[in-house]
Amino acid sequence: MVMVSAAEAEINELLTLHPKGFDLSLDRISRLLAALGNPQERMPPVIHVAGTNGKGSVTAFSRAMLEAAGLRVHVHTSPHLVNWHERYRMGQPGGSRLVEDAVLAEAIHRVAAANGGAKITVFEILTAVMFLLFSEHPADVAIVEVGLGGRFDATNVIARPAACVITSISLDHQAYLGDRVELIAAEKAGIIKPGVPVVIGEQPEDDARAVLVTTAERLHAPSTVYGQDYFTFAERGRLTYQDEDGLLDLPLPRLTGRYQYANAAAAIRAIKAAGFAVSEDAIAQGMETVEWPGRMQRLSHGAIFDLAVPGAEIWLDGGHNPGAGRVIAEAMANLEEIQSRPLFLVTGMINTKDPVGYFEAFADLARHVFTVPIPSSDAGLDPLALADDALDAGLTAEPVDSVEDALAMIAQVRDTSQPAPRILIGGSLYLVGEVLRANGTPPV
Template sequence: MTTLAADREIEHLMTLHPKGFDLSLDRITRLLERLGNPQDRLPPVIHIAGTNGKGSCAAFSRALLEAAGHLVHVHTSPHLVNWHERYRLAAEGGGKLVDDDVFAEAIARVAKANQGQKITVFEILTAVTFILFSEHPAEAAIIEVGLGGRFDATNVIARPAVSVIMPVSLDHEAYLGDRVELIAAEKAGIMKRGCPVVIGAQESETALEVLIETAERLDCPTVVYGQDFLAFEENGRMVYQDEDGLMDLPLPRLPGRHQFANAAAAIAAVKAAGFEISHRAAERAMVDAAWPARMQKLTQGRLVDLAPKGAEIWLDGGHNPGAGIVIAEALAEQEEKNPRPLILISGMINTKDQSGYFSAFKGLARHVYTVPVSKSDAGVPNDELALRATEAGLSAEPVSSVANALMLLRDSWDGPAPRILIGGSLYFAGAVLDENGTPPT
């Protein structure tokens, strides 16, 4: 896929507008008015917020709707390799990443409408979402929140078909607050009066209370994981249960026990949005759902070829303590089924709790190689990251790249083929997919 035209448009915007986030709805509202308010001409919207699990919920929701024969748009962020990944347009047989010329034209149109006024690039690209999704036919649109909820640029949708709040934990404290109840309040900001709400599995009772209280205050029909719906494993299958009864389904293609709750939230969300999902469609969705860099097994590519023979390689972009816990649990499950020594290759950015992430792997990982994050100015130096891993009780050493880590491992390895987890940042995971020659499609 040619990406030059859209990339040039975005690079130009980067020179005009500040990087980062400036949480407010004033600028995006003004811009959308100039564009004729395309956000008011969308198909039914499934709007998803949360600290962890947003992307997986979006992937399952898309798989459910497409398995039921619906045309679906999907907006997610951030991208891993190409900006185009943020915009999947509905198509027969399954949504496709936006064509470069269509994307570039939409960016240019939005930038022209902005007339050079102060705005962030994310706000312009969110307006592009609404332009693309309003001008191409679909029966549903899945839109993932970028940061927070209340003041996120996507939160201009007046009447979502359903608002979904996935697990809330500490992350982006500089923007959202340093207590889980503050972050939950920000996420709850996507709820709209009288519109259905689905609350996914919450680790924090405090967060759950904030979410339920907000939904009640806004008179939102609400279903809560663990109270109104849930999922569990039984006889090697996933059972989904709600007030309509049970669905006996295949285990989700996305590995890890946490994906049961993510899949359940998606089923609840799609039903709350007014779509009927047959048992057959739900079965197919569990098998079809895919989400790059979230416990993604790498089986081929340039980097894979450098690893020790027979190594099992996983890639995951999870980057906060909550993500660390669920990734470690998923790998512990793998260890029970097929014991292998676990090696981490980690790169992280400086806005994350690095020690908190590494703590989840204490007693599980044999060694950590820390590497720079080449695609981010905020990357933690590899020697400093090794120190954070050591503080968390792990054996760690800095190396210059993922390729070098894999070659060092290959040349020194003696014993059963290892299990390797590469991760710690979505930016890092994207760079790995790019270098491996296996970008998302």
Template sequence: VEDKVFAEAIARVAKANGGQKITVFEILTAVTFLLFSEHPADAVILEVGLGGRFDATNVIAEPAVSVIMPVSLDHEAYLGDRVELIAAEKAGIIKRGCPVVIGAQESETAQQVLIETAERLDCPAFVYGQDFLAYEENGRMVYQDEDGLMDLPPHWRIDGAPAGAAVKAAGFEISHRAAEKAMANVAWPGRMQKLPHGRLSELAPKGADIWLDGGHNPGAGVVVAEALAEQEEKNPRPLFLISGMINTKDQSGYFRAFKGLVRHVYTVPVSLSDAGVPNDELATRAIEAGLSAEPVSSVANALMLLRDTWDGPPPRILIGGSLYLAGAVLAENGTPPV
């Protein structure tokens, strides 16, 4: 919708709230439901904010499909300090009799929690590795389920397997051609997004390969590190990390994924969140994870410092650790999402 319509919807929801305590996420979730009720969509994708069971989005009684992606440690203060406890919270979006797609789980315990919940609620369950899967072959992603194979383009940060399974489980037909087009044209701002140009990019060393990713927990760190390792095999470059994080995340766990891969870390403040970790404290967390690190006042200054001190080949630079940071970088770079 247009910005004016969006702003009016926020004002209406705020008025209806009557000054009661409410979080930004909660009020924007209410705005989302209001706008969708007045501007119907062919299909609505609702992403849970935190957990699932008590999340503000979890008010749909009969979803076309519920999708649970890989469960890892995150928001431990609210969801529990063991992956099976977090899985139980996420299983709260599974609704009786409604289809559920379960993505690849590193933890067998977490997967069992999800499967048992689906069985208890008589839900048709589609489980990665049992009912569908995907694998890389000759630089392509091959998706397989009971209907056969689809040879598709890969994407650094899109797990197309549960997406394909979810579309089918929700009752939509998807042709090979449509899936090919979708994977070839998908764009996910702030998730392994390349920044070839922009105000910040111009501050980096000449020829630098700059990437932005908002992943912020150990599981996301592993996924991003694996994507960067693949790039290193194809096109070797020295890798530097510019990172800002908030205090509800496992900072050392995130950094450990990059041990042996990153030459140096520049830690920066996260200006868009009151929960931002001070850059000197974040540098300590990176050092504890076995990385070389130093605090810098901003992403811009980190890029200029690297430009002025690095005398090797054009580097690869990852800016990551927080979606707040990703949003700020896109704005400062002059390349906001469209």
């Protein structure tokens, strides 16, 4: 029998009463927060983070640097990988911790009672829980990640954050946000507030950058743009950050992938924009201690790890759109330059994504794709259809019943004259969460 935590029991009850998905509007969350006494008005200074790809990494870098400076940092992220508690990190001396189960359960119960059964989504209730928790527990700063979009996201009731950050924008969630990158950028730009500093991260699309800059100008929000006002580059095994204040000489980030350099830069700039004086030593320490589970995370032990070919590398990444596919493939290519290994993909996706666009990034890298179901999501794509998408992208692929079966198949088909394989499990945060749960290594 699986034990259910008190907080999970509260959430399971909510899921029987309210929709699980998104219904973008600020009316319901505003009504609920008013019933709770508007806790969003009693938050510590907020760094508000939106974007298609990279917002979680920017959040993780910001937290690591601020904590290295000795600050207490609340952090809100979504979705979670294994446990609902991951969405709420509570700031305390010595570093933040996931919210205690009893504290979370009590907050959920209070918010649900204040809602009184009115129409609302579970995400909105859980966002109200964040505001309640972060307003009632002291901290020096709160980093709040947008759930979906920006303009009508439930987090976007913060009247005046200390700073806003908008990371890389590409096509994703088109049904909610629009089918052109400039439309998605306009939704993300909805978190920009009049007069509040906004940090614009690296933008692969000029049209997206133009929308963000224009919105900031219209709202008289001081903006700094990656590649124009602040920069970063790697040289001789070090990372250099530069803005109008000068240069910082830093260690390379602990997070794998060159794309993380720009995310680290956005975090540094956001901390500055928010008014926190963090030393170069603290920034450097943050580079070396940063953690972001499920994103280019290498497994080193655990039940799933033990099923792989001895000596294999297993990487997890929940990136699931074409933009994420490109940066993950680039990271895999960088690893190939360091040590050549045959690359196998074990991929599961939900039906709101663009599988062909994701797979195309791996066309010249991956040896073979095994597609798997996602039991934890009702929206999981059929592995047979997903394998056809991989074929359309120029890869060879076949469906299997589980990640465990995929690892067994890799052991059978690998060329034993070559090094042990490199295995990337990804395409969905749901899938990555399942693997971390089964491996016995949930985020802490």
